[in-house]
Amino acid sequence: MRDDIGQGKIILPAKITRDAVINIRALLSHPMLTGMSRDQAGIPIPAWYVKEVEVIYGGERVAHFEWTSGISRDPFVGFSLRAVKEAPLNVTWKDNKGGVFTHSADVKFTTTTADATR
Amino acid sequence: MGDSLSRRTFLKSSALAVAGLAASASAAAAAPLLRGPDNEPDEDVKKVLHERFGTRPIREGHVTLDVPDVAPDSREVPLLVESDLPMIADNFVKGFHIVVDHNPDIYLAGFNFTAAIGAATLDTRIKMRRSSHVRIIAETSKGELWSTSRFVYTSLNGCV
Known part of the structure; x- marks a missing residue:
């Protein structure tokens, strides 16, 4: 059995400005089994998704x-988000066997030193 | 030598024939009028749509679906969905629904949004059991339903 199940990540753009619509990508390691396949011994593999x-x-x-x-x-x-505030973005995946996996990323606005001194 | 040449010619012509098929498939996808009744959902799909959306009309338009005409791997068919519908506080795209006619779960997934996301876009990967229509239905906060569909050719059963 894979040992990375539940690992994941949230990818935000490198530069975020206030009120911009940004692209969020969320990835989770999970087998997503339909329950319709069988293992090598012919035993059905239960659904897990x-x-x-x-x-x-x-x-x-x-x-x-x-x-x-x-x-x-x-x-x-992948989906969009309007970055209206600096706040954590949490994504929680729940599977049919009771597994709950949460990953997060912080939405932070890009400020260059020029902006800060202006 | 003569043998391999004729084999090459055969391969070339069959490759052309396949290309021609693919071209006609994409031409059909590009011209909804030519698609005609082929796009019509069968009884099972109609039932699923009715359970989800009742008797509300599902009109074509305002949604675009980018998907390969021929899926290289039916376990991972990439979908890119976008909509030009408004995304403001009192009028927004409440969700995208994915319906695949010939999958074990005809209603494959629902992606529900609020106006806070700013734009209705979706990028994901799905499994397909066999060649089928892939339908996207966009539901607005006012309850309107807009849709698009594409026929995707697959080879192996990707529903593992």
Whole structure:
């Protein structure tokens, strides 16, 4: 069995300015098994997949996804977010076997030294 | 030598034929009028749509789906969805729904948004059991339904 299940990351753009619509990419290591395949001994492999994903930005739920096992293994999702505040962005994946995985990234505005002194 | 030449000619012509098929497939995708009843959901799909959306009309437009015509790997078919519908506080895209006609779960996933995300875009990867229509339905906060569909050719069963 893979030992990386539940690992993941949230990727934010390198530069974020206030009120810009930014692209968020969220990746989780998960087998996403449909329950329709069999192992080498012919024994059915039970379904194991992420059912629900929540995106929380500064305490507010901005998006949530309902998935079936039709989403590919190591599920990837890219979506937009309007960066209105500097706050943590948490993404929580919940699977059908009770697994809960949360990863986060901090939305921070890019300030150059020139901006700061102006 | 003569043998290998004729083999080469054969390969070349069959490659051309395949290219021609792919071209006609994409031409059909580009011209919705030519697609005609092929785009019509079958009874199972209609049932799923009815359970989700009731009797609300699902109109074509305002959503774009970028997906390969021929999926190289049916376990990981990349989808890129965008919408030109407004994304403001009292009028926004509440969600994108993915429907794949010939998958075990016809309703594959729902991506629900709030106006806080600023733009309705979605980038993900799905599994496909066999060649099928992939439908995207955008639901607005006012309850309107806009859709688009593309036919995607696959080879192996990707629903593992």
